[in-house]
Amino acid sequence: EEEEEEEIEKNDRPPVVPSLGISLSGGVDSMVLAFILKAIADDPRSSFGRFGVVAMHVDYANRPESRAEATFLEDWCQRHGMDITVHRMDETLRRSNTPREEYEVITRAARYDLYKRMRAERFFPAVLVGHHAGDVRENVIANVFRGAHLLSVNGMREEGIVEGVRIWRPMLPHEKADVLDFAHTYGVPYFKDTTPAWSTRGKLRGSLQPLLAEMFGDGYARNLTILGQDSEQLHSMFESFAMKQFNERLCVSDLGAYVDLDGFQQKPMLFWKEATRRVCHALGAGAMTEKSARELVDRVTVHERRSKLRDGWITLKKTNKFFVNGTTLGAFAAGVFPREKEGPSARVSSDPNKRKNKKKNEGDDEKNAPPPPSPPPPPPPGFGASVVLGDAVNAWGEVTRVGAWSVQAREIPNDSDDTKENARRRRLANAEPVDVWRVLRNEIDYLLPSPRCSGARRVYLRPGARLPQFRTVDVAVTDAIPFAVVDVEGAPPDPGEERDAAAAAAAAA
Structure with a gap:
């Protein structure tokens, strides 16, 4: 009888947080994490009290079975007492016909917009994701060969802020094998990994890592983990000593960002890579190239070839517009300026003789007639509202x-x-x-x-x-x-x- 009273008392304990969000892809990692999170939320002995579990799934509509997967997740969450919101991307947005960087910017924005919208409705403090230790090692390998600087080799932290959303990664200390064992033991369903074997990540998992294990032994994995941890510690030191003043100057809003770069011109390129990365991430975009960073440094520096700074627009990334005013860099978010649609255009030879011969050979007055005037452009969206x-x-x-x-x-x-x-x-x-x-x-x-x-x-x-x-x-x-x-x-x-x-x-x- 006393035990029953104690259980009821714990069951009525107010929750520490009203809810927690989870990014649910349907893979084994996020499904196991959702299963565990719901078990903690419903446990009458939990010190966290009862809280809601809010699952969020983005259907990218880039595979025939993606809609069926979203329907399965909705049914599974309903049966387990979890709320789920599914956001379906526009089917016209395809990886095959959209530039890679633009596709990543659009899908990333959709994902984090979903997180922000649900956070405003359900008041959860963070979104949990199912990354594990193997994901960290893959990140380290990929980041090294993609030219990431020393501060971002790891790329994943147990807690961080991304696009203004707090992200928690509670499974980082655990191996993939442990996650699979848990799923099989407790009957947690999951979608099979659909990563193509020919893709970069597919080759990394199926070919490169087994080869590294064969060449250097299983200890290679531990060394990659240590390298990532060292990078993380170096990042913390760099943040405290080198980036403090830059962070204080950086001003960010939904429309864009700006920062005064005066006094930073002589900083090493490592500083500029990190500084420009932060500006780009504040805009919801990927980092700019080192070439663009060097062009920016040159633009805000007075030197032998330039005695006076030149204000105006500067092309640093295709997805965003940047300008320089004195030593201050300004940047606009991608959605501020609508992308201009490029229409078909005739190819014109750079050889004037070829152009002359072509015109002479046409010999048809109708063909040589000037093109009809273009119709006036339609009014911009919202005109007259x-x-x-x-x-x-x-x-x-x-x-x-x-x-x-x-x-x-x-x-x-x-x-x-x-x-x-x-x-x-x-x-x-x-x-x-x-x-x-x-x-x-x-x-x-x-x-x-x-x-x-x-x-x-x-x-x-x-x-x-x-x-x-x-x-x-x-x-x-x-x-x-x-x-x-x-x-x-x-x-x-x-x-x-x-x-x-x-x-x-x-x-x-």
Whole structure:
């Protein structure tokens, strides 16, 4: 009887955390981790109390069976009392027809967006992933031969922050064989490893590591683990002594990042590799090449060939736009600037004689006629969309979304009690200008004449509008921003304004 009371008391213990998230791929590692996590959550003797297990699965839609796998995981989680959310990628996004780096950026963003969305809904402190000791060794080998610097040879820590999400890897000390033994002992289902034998990881597992074991004995695995641990310790030392000032200067938001590089020009390339990697990771992108890092160092350095720094755009990565202003590097997230679609173009020979002969041989006036004019480009996304003001002064209206942008508007009072036109003009004339640094901090707020002066309730979106407060910002940046303006030609009528006009007409009658 006493034991039963004690069990009930422990069963009612409040949870340490409301829930924990887990990235569930369906492989043996994540399935075993989910099974163990649920057992701990349901154990009445657990010191953690009862907590929810929130599984998250991304269906990349790049294999015929991927949808069936997602359905199986949903059923398995339901039977074991776990919540699961499945995000299915667009089927048009294929590894075969998408540049590798772009594909990785898009899928990585989708994965971490899912983590962030579920974290906001379920309040879990971290996402658990099923990496084990063998994954660390594979990472060490791959990172060494891909040119990773000494600080990132390991590539995996038991706890870390990735894309603003806390990641826990509780299975890193355990070997793959232990994970498989557990799955077979307790009947945990899992999908077979579908890594192709011809892929880099498939060759590493099936060919290279067995060859290393044959050449150097089984001790090679322990030495790789030690190398990864040494790299991790060196990273901690480097973080404390070399990167502190850089970290304090780096400013990051959803729109981009910027950092003043003055004083770092003479730092060794190891510093610059790590610094540029952090900027790129803050943007959700992979690290830039050493060649790009050297180009950046040269751009922010005054030397014999350059007595004055040159401001402007600099190409460091295809997926993101970068610029230099003095010694400050600015960078925009990939979603800020929509990618331009490249249309078909005729090949033109670099030999002028060949071009001349081709034109002469055509001999057809119709063929030699100038091409018809191109149709005007369609308006940018969101053009003419309305942003409704709040119901009262200083009250924000509803959010209008255009792609990744969210726009709100509110009416604010003038600085003085003077309600005449000159008070409004004075307020607009004295408005603080918005520079590119405020844009990068995602602090895009500005003043417009209130549309209520003419009886309207809303403003309209016009991407690329030329607003006086943004006169110092490069046109390439302002063209990408869906600005709200008072009026846009061709915008649909406001139903609220039409009702007001009808009511006024009825009252007058």
